Amino acid sequence: MSDSLLQSATTIEAPAAPMSMPVSPGESDPRREESDYAWPPLDAWNLTKVWGKKPGNRVIDGLELTLEPGTLTWIGGSNGAGKTTLLRVLAGLIGPTEGHVRMFGLHAEHDRRAYQQRLSFLSATGTGLHARLSVRQQIDYWARIAFVPRERRPAAVEESIRRFALVELADQRVDRLSMGQRQRVRLALTFVKEPDLVLLDEPRNSLDEEGTATLVAAVGEVVRRDGAVLWCSPFEERLELKGLDFDRQMLLEHGKLRIL
Numbered sequence: 125m126s127d128s129l130l131q132s133a134t135t136i137e138a139p140a141a142p143m144s145m146p147v148s149p150g151e152s153d154p155r156r157e158e159s160d161y162a163w164p165p166l167d168a169w170n171l172t173k174v175w176g177k178k179p180g181n182r183v184i185d186g187l188e189l190t191l192e193p194g195t196l197t198w199i200g201g202s203n204g205a206g207k208t209t210l211l212r213v214l215a216g217l218i219g220p221t222e223g224h225v226r227m228f229g230l231h232a233e234h235d236r237r238a239y240q241q242r243l244s245f246l247s248a249t250g251t252g253l254h255a256r257l258s259v260r261q262q263i264d265y266w267a268r269i270a271f272v273p274r275e276r277r278p279a280a281v282e283e284s285i286r287r288f289a290l291v292e293l294a295d296q297r298v299d300r301l302s303m304g305q306r307q308r309v310r311l312a313l314t315f316v317k318e319p320d321l322v323l324l325d326e327p328r329n330s331l332d333e334e335g336t337a338t339l340v341a342a343v344g345e346v347v348r349r350d351g352a353v354l355w356c357s358p359f360e361e362r363l364e365l366k367g368l369d370f371d372r373q374m375l376l377e378h379g380k381l382r383i384l
Contacts, residue, residue, distance in 0.1 A: 172379075217245070246327055267316050
């Protein structure tokens with residue numbers, strides 16, 4: 125199974141969540157269990173990842189990170205700094221060498237199904253799409269493996285098509301789309317189940333101004349319903365993201381995070 129298919133298994137929404145339920149500022153989200161509020165959307169401590177046995181392969185080194193409800197966080201860094209490795213560990217796709225990660229108190233391995241139901245991870249690669257499926261078929265397939273409830277699935281698929289401006293492309297095969305259009309399809313997959321935690325790895329890849337606007341709107345919806353979003357991209361992109369209201373901006377250097 126490819127990284128993108130794995131990520132989408134980690135892109136699976138809690139079955140009980142309604143498709144759309146606006147929450148006013150300061151109001152509790154009725155989809156949340158009471159126990160959710162005892163834990164932040166993401167809490168990682170003493171997080172370490174070492175590839176092999178060489179000291180220089182310590183990509184993450186005792187890292188600490190907490191994402192609070194209703195927040196948007198940006199992490200930047202140079203190529204090879206470890207951003208993708210960090211996201212994969214947080215998504216539960218690979219285990220840490222040391223340390224712990226919790227999402228609303230859930231453990232990525234011991235509570236794997238529940239952990240993946242509430243999390244979406246968009247990888248930086250452009251893979252994971254089935255060439256012969258239409259856009260609508262692709263999103264419907266993704267919604268099925270994301271455990272979107274059967275009775276809610278048709279509406280969820282059509283809403284995702286509309287949200288990411290894919291209406292005119294809905295019946296076209298994925299392999300006939302441009303790179304920017306395919307990226308919008310990947311974003312539609314990421315948000316189709318309305319996740320509580322979203323991890324984004326260079327999400328603006330191949331997007332034009334319109335595509336970026338739809339991405340920003342989707343991120344805002346997660347934040348407004350007291351979810352959390354972690355956006356990772358190269359350091360240079362920070363200058364291009366001033367329209368986004370990040371609650372925190374950090375730089376990943378030598379395996380640790382530095383607040384900017």
